[in-house]
Amino acid sequence: MESKQLDSEIIQKNEAAFSEQERHGFYKTLFNRRDVRGQFLPKQIPDDVLSRILYAAHHAPSVGFMQPWNFMVIRSPEIKQKVQQDFALAHQEAELMFEEEKRDTYKSLKLEGILESPINICITCDRERTGPTVIGRTHMKEMDLYSSVCAVQNFWLAARAEGLGVGWVSILHHQTLRETLKLPANVVPIAYLCLGYVSKFFKKPEPETANWLPRTPLEELVSFDSWGSDEHGDDPLIAQIKKDKNFPRAF
Numbered sequence: 001m002e003s004k005q006l007d008s009e010i011i012q013k014n015e016a017a018f019s020e021q022e023r024h025g026f027y028k029t030l031f032n033r034r035d036v037r038g039q040f041l042p043k044q045i046p047d048d049v050l051s052r053i054l055y056a057a058h059h060a061p062s063v064g065f066m067q068p069w070n071f072m073v074i075r076s077p078e079i080k081q082k083v084q085q086d087f088a089l090a091h092q093e094a095e096l097m098f099e100e101e102k103r104d105t106y107k108s109l110k111l112e113g114i115l116e117s118p119i120n121i122c123i124t125c126d127r128e129r130t131g132p133t134v135i136g137r138t139h140m141k142e143m144d145l146y147s148s149v150c151a152v153q154n155f156w157l158a159a160r161a162e163g164l165g166v167g168w169v170s171i172l173h174h175q176t177l178r179e180t181l182k183l184p185a186n187v188v189p190i191a192y193l194c195l196g197y198v199s200k201f202f203k204k205p206e207p208e209t210a211n212w213l214p215r216t217p218l219e220e221l222v223s224f225d226s227w228g229s230d231e232h233g234d235d236p237l238i239a240q241i242k243k244d245k246n247f248p249r250a251f
């Protein structure tokens with residue numbers, strides 16, 4: 001059943017279409033978003049800019065419109081210091097988890113900008129936000145977590161459009177983070193983010209530049225109707241994807 005909406009609540013066809021320039025702006029934001037770790041500037045972030053980015057995050061899709069997220073703005077040097085100390089510990093432990101020949105490269109990567117960025121943000125998921133039964137979450141309980149991840153992506157893209165860098169830090173001990181931020185039992189930390197103006201944005205992901213991993217060709221990731229299905233390699237969509245391989249670089 002189609003839900004009833006007033007005429008004033010419906011976007012008319014011509015208003016829904018994006019102009020060429022608007023579409024360009026969207027793809028420009030998307031393909032130029034980067035994970036930022038080492039290029040943060042101490043410049044303060046005006047509240048109107050942060051407010052717009054938070055609105056973008058808050059308008060992410062969510063299962064059953066659950067909106068399970070909260071946005072914790074972390075400005076306290078003491079809290080940032082505590083999180084950074086935990087990162088240092090986890091980072092040391094992480095090093096030993098990689099094969100020996102990769103350890104030097106791992107150590108050379110900068111993987112957080114907790115103290116250099118003026119603001120850290122923790123995006124969380126309240127697993128009990130709208131009660132036990134949620135439309136769309138009756139069978140796949142993890143959908144609330146995925147909803148908060150959608151908010152993270154909106155946040156990241158809006159920040160990029162505003163000229164700010166975001167760095168996601170997940171080399172942390174879950175329990176320590178919970179305690180540091182005083183999270184109640186029903187709230188899960190989804191993303192610990194560093195936010196700030198930057199001296200530059202890199203063109204490519206840092207792991208790609210450091211020869212850690214290349215970007216996988218998109219055609220290897222697209223299948224038809226069931227897992228794998230290599231026999232569709234000659235599908236016109238695959239041919240189109242290969243033809244468009246420079247599309248992201250056009251922005």
Ligand SMILES: Cc1cc2c(cc1C)N(C[C@H](O)[C@H](O)[C@H](O)COP(=O)(O)O)c1[nH]c(=O)[nH]c(=O)c1N2
Nearest residue numbers: 033034035037110111112168169170171205206207
């Ligand atoms: C869930 C999750 C968790 C992390 C990340 C990302 C995501 C999605 N990334 C950033 C990651 O390395 C980066 O996104 C990829 O290397 C691709 O680069 P761009 O984001 O395209 O610049 C990340 N980066 C980092 O330096 N330290 C970290 O702990 C993490 N953790």
